[in-house]
Amino acid sequence: MSSSAHAGKSKRHSVVVSVTSKPEFNMKRTSISGTSSQRQISHASGFHPSRIGSLSRRSILITSDGKTMDKGSLIGSKHTIQVFDEQGKDVTPRPLYRPEPSASLHRQSKILSTQDFSGATGSDFLSSLSMHQTSGVNASLVGPFSRTYGSSSISKSTTSTTESIADEIVEPGSRRDTAISLSDVLVRREEIKEQLTKEDIDKRVDIYLTETETIWLLDMPTVMVSIESEDAEKVKERNKDYIELCKNRVGNDCFVERMMQTLNGAPKNKEVQCDKILMEDKGIMATSWDLYDSFNALETTLAPSVTERSSRPTSLSSSKSNVTKDRERTMSITSTDRESITSSSIIDLESVILARIHEEEEDHSEAILKSEKFQQDLFFMERVLMENVFQPKLAAYRQLPVLIEPVLTSDAGKEEAVTEEAEEEEEEEEGEEEEEEEEQKEIVVGSSILLDLSEAPEEILPPSLERLWSYTCELTNGHNVSCMAWNKLNPDLLAVGYGQFGFQEQKKGLACCWSLKNPMWPERIYQCDHGVTALDFSLANPNLLAVGMYSGTIAIYNVQTHNTTALLDSSESFDKHIGPVWQLKWIEQDRGTTGDDKGEILISISGDGRITKWLIRKGLGCTDLMKLKRTASERKKLTGEKEKKSEALISRQPPGMCFDFDPRNTNIYLAGTEEGHIHKCSCSYNEQFLETYQAHKGPVYKIAWNPFSTDMFLSCSADWSIILWRQDSLRPILTFSSTTNVVHDIMWSPKSAFVFAAVNEGRVEIWDLSVSTLDPLIVTFANPGVKFTTVLFARNTDCILIGDSDGIVSVYELRNMTASDSNKVDALHDIIGSALAS
C-alpha cells in the first residue's frame, strides 16, 4: 500500500502534491471508485493534481481485499489537495463542472447509500456501478451519473481499473467526484468516519443482490387468429411449416452456422470544399388577403384544368408566364430604357428591338391614361372635387344640416366674413335675395342663416328663396334655357334644353343632362342642329330622352350610353312636324281597345297646329291626335266697338303652344294655342274639342293641372296674366296679373295644392293661394339683362330650378314655407269660393 503510494509519488515529476491526509488512515482504508478521491488526469503525464474529495465523508465503507488495496490507497476524510508547481504557484486544477447541488445530491447520496458498499470490493463496486450505469434504466441511479461525462468517466475508470495496476491510482468519476465534493460543500452530511479494524476486515459482509425489473426492449406479442377466420388454414399451415423448419434446422445442411469477418478496407480521407452557400433571409408577412389571393390564384389556374386536363399545364404556365411577362415587361422596360439611353445601338436588329420596347413603354403609360379604369377614376375624382366645393349647397338641397367648414382664413378675413354675415342677415330679413357670384360668400350666408336660425328660434323668417348653385358651363353660355325635365327614375338627373324662342335668334341648340353630383359639367351633351324647345324623359324607359326642336324634329336619345347620336330621329318620318315642337310628353295610356301596345306614347304639340302621337315601331311613326282649328273668337258685344275685319289667315291651324293631360284621366287633355284659347280635347275624338276656354288675349304658353285638385288648372300667357280655371266653368276663376311681363312658365308645386311658381321675364314669383290671391308670396328678381324663362320644381326637395336666357339654371331653395296640412282640395275650393263671391 504504502509502496504503491510511494510509487505513485515517485511518478510525479515537478509537482508537489500536498496531501493532507492521515497516513494511517490511508493504510487502513481502501477507497474505491466513488469514494476514491484522487484524480487521474492523464496517464502519460503522471501529473496528479489530485484532489481528494470528500466522498469519504459519506458513510461509505468499502473493505477490500489486499488486491484492491492497490487502488485508491489515498483516502482522506477531508482532503484538500493543492498542487503547486516548481515556482510554488497554486495550480490546483479546478473542477470543470459544478453540478447542481440540489436534486442530484440527494439521489446520489441515496444511491450510494442504498448500495451496500461495505461488503463490495472495489472492482465489484465499480463493476456493479458500471453495470447499473450501462443498463441505464433506473433513473434515480443514473441520476448524478447520467451526465455522459460522468458515465464515460466511470467507464473510463473501469477500463483504467482493469488496466491499471498497482501504480495507478484510479479515480473513477472525477466529475462525480467533484459533484460529490460540491455536495459535500453544500450539504453537510454526517461525517461518519469509520476506522477499519481488523475485526471489520474479517467480519462477514452480506451482499445482497437485487434484481431490477425486466426491461423490455422488444415485445412482439403473438398474433391470435380465430379458427373460423378465413386465414386460419393458412396460418395453421404456416405454423406447421415453421415448426418443421425449426426441427429440421438442427442438423440440416441447409442451415449452417458460419462466421465471416468483414474485411475493412483501408479508409482514405478525402477532403472536398463546397462553394459557399449563400444564405438570404427573406421575410414576408402573411396577411389574410395574401392568403386569399394565393388561394384564388390557385383556384383560377385549376379551374380551367377541370374542363381540359390536357391543357392544364399549358394554361398554368401561360397564365403564370403572362403575369411574369407583364412584370418582366415592366421591369425590363425600365432596365432597357436606361440601357438604351446609355448604350449605342449599331445593329439594326437591336435598334428595332429597342424601338419596339420604347414604343411599348410609351404605350404603357398611354395605356394607363386610356384605360377605362382611369377614366372612371377621373370621373369619380371630379365628382369628389365637386362635392368638396358644393357640399354645403348639396346638403341644403337635401335638407340636411349644413356642415360649417372651419374657416382658416386670417383674422382680417374673418372680420370680413363677419361683416358680410351681418349684411346678409339684414338682407335676409327683408325677404329679398341677393344674387351672389362668389361661392365663398354663400358658404358664409349659409352658415349665417344657420346661426341665425339657431340663435333666434322664435323669430319667424319670412319665406324666401335661397340660391344654392347653378348648372352652367362654358358650353351653355349664351343659350337660352327653353325647357327642363327631371328624370323619372333618378330625381337627381336633370335634362335641360337650350334653344332660342324667337325666330330671329335661332342658332344651334343643345340638350344637356346634368347630375346633382357635378354642377359644373354636364354628364351628357347632345348637340343639335336646331334649338331645342321641348324635352321629356320617359317613364317606362327612364333612359330615353325625347327632344323636340325648333325645326319640328323629334329625336330620342338614350342617356345610358355616352353615344351622342340620337337613337331615333323623326326627320325621316312622313308626318313630321313642320313647326317648332313646343311641348313633348310621354304619357301612359292603356290601349285596351287596340291591344297593340300598352304603355307609353310620346305626344307632341307643335307650331303647325297638330297634336301628334308618336310610336316607336322601327323608327318613329306618328298619328295625329288632333288638329287644332282656329275658332272664331266670340266677342262680347261691347258698345262702341266696331267689328274688326277678319284677319287674313296664314294657316288654318293655329300653332299649339302647350298641352297638359288630366292626371286622373289620361284621355282628356288641354291644349293651349297661340290664339289664346284653351281647348279641352279627348284622345278618342280627333275632330272636335270638348270645350274651349277663352280668356287669354295672347298665346297661352303653359297649362298646368293642379296635381291635387284635378278640377283646377292654371294657364299662363303672353298677356301678362295667369289664370286659374275650373274645369267645369268656362269663365276664369282667378286671374293673377302682377307684372307687365310675359309669363313664360308656370308650375304647380308638387307638395302643396296652393303653391305655384310663375316665371316672367324679370322675376320669379312664388304664389301661395292660401296666403294671398292677390300678391305672390316670394318675388325674386333676375339679374339685369337676363330673363327668366323656365321654372321647375324639384320633386324630392323644397327647391326650385329657374332657367334663364343666359344658359344658367339656378337652383333655389324655398325656405320657411309654411306647410299647410289642411285638406287641400276643400281648402282650395273655399278660397275659390270666397274669391268668386267677392
Added chain:
Amino acid sequence: FRPCPIATVARRESRSHAGDSSCASLAMAEVEETLKRIQAHKGVIGTIVVNAEGIPIRTTLDNSTTVQYAGLLHQLTMKARSTVRDIDPQNDLTFLRIRSKKHEIMVAPDKEYLLIVIQNPCE
C-alpha cells in the same frame, strides 16, 4: 442570329397601333379634357398621375414634390389596401381621402397607377 422574325413582329405591332389610333385618340382627347377640367377646378392645387413604379406620367407640380407625393402616397395606399383586405379579403380599396388642416389629398389607387389630386376646399 435571325433578325427577320423580330423585325416583322415590330412592324406588326406598329401597324396595330396605327389601327387603334383613331378610337384611341378619341379616348385620349376625352381623358385629356377631363384632366384639364380637374386641374382647372376651383381649389385644386395639383394633379398627379404616377404609374406603378412611381414614375409620374402627368403632373402639374414640380418634379421633387411630385416624386415625394408619389412615394409617400404609394406606401400609404399599400397600407390602406392591406388594412381593408385584411378585414375582408374580398373587399378592396377604391378611394382614399386624407383631410388635413390645409388641404385635402384624394387618391384613386389602382394596380397600375395612382391618381392624386390635391385640393384646398376652403378657398
